[in-house]
Amino acid sequence: MRTSIATVCLSGTLDEKLVAASTAGFDGVEIFEPDLIASPHSPEDIRDRASALGLTLDLYQPFRDFEGVGPELLEQNLRRAAAKFALMNRLGIETMLLCSNVATARSGDEQLAAAQLRQLGDVAARFGVRVAYEALAWGRFVDSYEAAARIVRLADHPRIGLCLDSFHILSRGHNPEAIETIPAEKIFFVQMADAPLLSLDVLSWSRHHRLFPGEGGFDLGTFMAHLVRTGYDGPVSLEIFNDTFRQADPLATAIDARRSLRWLEHETAAALGAPAGGRAARMSTHNLPAVEPPADVNYVELRTGEVAELRRLLAQLGFRPHGEHRTKPVELWTHGAARVVLGAPESGRAQPTVAGIGLSVGDPSLALRRARQLFAPEVPRAEGEGDEPLVGVSAPDGSEVFFGAGRGAEPRWVGEFGAPDGDDAGMIERVDHLNLAQPWQHFDAAVLFFHSVLDLRTEASVEVAAPVGLVRSQVLHSPNEVLRIALNLVPSGAGEDAILPQHIAFATSDVLELARAARARGFRPLDIPSNYYDDIEARYQIDPALLDDLRELNVMYDRDEAGEFLHFYTHPIGTVFLEVVERRGGYAGYGALNAPVRLAAQYQHRRAGEGVLA
Known part of the structure; x- marks a missing residue:
């Protein structure tokens, strides 16, 4: 081809184009x-x-x-x-x-x-x-x-x-x-x-x-x-x-x-199809290497200046620390199959807070070959003696996607950190989805990157009202639903008031029990207004006892024809926050109707922290 x-597609002078x-x-x-x-x-x-x-x-x-x-x-x-x-x-x-x-x-x-x-x-x-x-x-x-x-x-x-x-x-x-x-x-x-x-x-x-x-x-x-x-x-x-x-x-x-x-x-x-184009075809067309959907989200890497606050938050949610990597300035926290690699921002680099995603795939070299053919820049990874080889590429916003071998078992690289401290609470099962805020200049490029490089399917985009403007959201997912990514476009002109941090959502089979256990460890969830619970009481025929639990624990609720969705949020820490979700039945959404309430609550929390009456 x-x-x-x-x-006309490009900015700059004609020579620059x-x-x-x-x-x-x-x-x-x-x-x-x-x-x-x-x-x-x-x-x-x-x-x-x-x-x-x-x-x-x-x-x-x-x-x-x-x-x-x-x-x-x-x-x-x-x-x-x-x-x-x-x-x-x-x-x-x-x-x-x-x-x-x-x-x-x-x-x-x-x-x-x-x-x-x-x-x-x-x-x-x-x-x-x-x-x-x-x-x-x-x-x-x-x-x-x-x-x-x-x-x-x-x-x-x-x-x-x-x-x-x-x-x-x-x-x-x-x-x-x-x-x-x-x-x-x-x-x-x-x-x-x-x-x-x-x-x-x-x-x-x-x-x-x-x-x-x-x-x-x-x-x-x-x-x-x-x-x-x-x-x-x-x-x-x-x-x-x-x-x-x-x-x-x-x-x-x-x-x-x-x-x-x-x-x-x-x-x-x-x-x-085959034969490619039949007798009339003269244009050459070639398939990309076929890649299997990821077996799991191996890890999520967070880079933030608020490491101490995130340590405390992860501990409140039941994550266990493994200590620092033997050669790199990052530490590992785990809960079930959910793994968070935590570290400070690297000097001299512009990095989003969700700085990396690790995926377990059947053939990492094949995944890398597909990414290379799609012009994704490869990320060199410094490996110490005995480190598991991982291969990765850069996304448009500067975050990284790494591919490692494995299907369901604990990856070998976990052994590069110390032994976990304490017993696994066994309440968080895995990473459910990632919500990545994108700068205006990277949003469409990010959609194409995840769609083409990782072979993710796109869903219809939606717009969500926030105090700082309309937030455009595009969800992509792997065919097996193991990897779900929501890309959010920061409203143009929102400036410093834009509360669109990135976040990780973790899956559990009992969000209410987990919320109570976290509260016993000192956790304070994002405050959800009473008006919200009055609204869902009117909207759904919901068990009064369940409604009382939702109110008490600041857990949000959604329902569709396939099932129910219960979830709660942490307060933002810098430019990241966490979410815990429970999917009941065949519910496959993300609680989109709740997003404006969550965005408003985060906005009010920030304004209150600045001494502004919210």
Whole structure:
């Protein structure tokens, strides 16, 4: 698969965008006209710079509002096109993107549009270039790829073909199956974009909310399979209009973009099946190494300046200390199969509080190979004599994911710490889920990382009201439900008041008993207002004795058709807090209706600590 990216996807100057695309491993780029106009470099300099970076210049875009116009405006449009074609010759670009008319078209007559495109093709032929006609989802008369294909067929000109854009096709709900009826030689260019499934006018949706493949809700693997079956073998390019990407570091965005196309290649190969694509297929597509779901969450590593407070909290919840590692400045706490590695932040490194996750997998080397193919940077681990080998990669926010061998048994690395102090209380069973707050510039990248590298399934995202704004939450989980991760997007502009620490949720079979035992050790849970319990009493037909226990112990409650969910929270310690959950029956959620109450309680706790009346 030949990969390309539009410069509009990236922040920075045109040269910075070219460098980022090259460093990330793209084959080529599309030049977005405003980037060229704003550049102090000549077209020849840009052509030479791209060549020196190993990039082809694949497309010049966009050319707008050409077809369906009257004779006088057509002449102006042809003169305008000739000037752009001359510019493309200077850049060394052979293909121009022509968008369907949204502003100046007076007629929807497809014969007229085809005749005018034929004239445009004659001008393009003088310059040795091609025109790829794209149906915009909001085009005045041409808003579907099938209409654009009819016009191109009627134009019957070797210099006039199609550009297929997944967003314009899928956002309107058009069936991409008819792509297979288009001759490959008439598909001049392909642009790919994902997007969240929103109820929004399509123009605003397109301009602000496109995502890289794998970050949204479109079925792009099936889309690409239809394309590959035509015999198309040209560039597969990313054209992503996204407010966040245009503010983030261009290299980080470009690497994320390249990861998305490698994931898309895998999804395409899977959708094609065997033999890959049949006789017509010329584009190469390759599956990623298949990895089994993790057998368990081996450990969670916390890095915080409040180590002493977290020690006390873990002890109150029944965790046992093992002491420090024999060669590293971290300590181990365990309760059942839940393991917390605790240490201070590493100097000179920007680390989230949940600094690492360890997963037990069938074949760590295979998991690492998949991660490498998805451009996840490997994390070197200093190993002392006799230490168990672990391999790991970095997530977009700087946290680390390590893979170790093992299935259910206590991992060998536990022996690198001291013996546990005291008996296991036997009430916490394992890590239930992780809730990771993400900075604005890493949220979508984190979704793609966990979705592609760990092969996690995504659930529908939700928005939760908090005192500092709306919190967007995206849950991902392994097929066996062993690994559950909720990614939360910190509200933009929330500043210092944003109470979105990360947290670990531990599973127990009796949350009420555990809450009582913890209280006997001095534990104080997050205070839940009495109004909350009045509300759940009205909402559910709940046993009065159970309701009394919930009130007394500050335990929250949720219910669905499959079962019940009981859970309580600790107070935040710095940028982390803990949760203990009990799932009854087949309940698989996370108590989403309780999240606004929890967020408000944490906010009020912090404000009270600052001496502010909450």
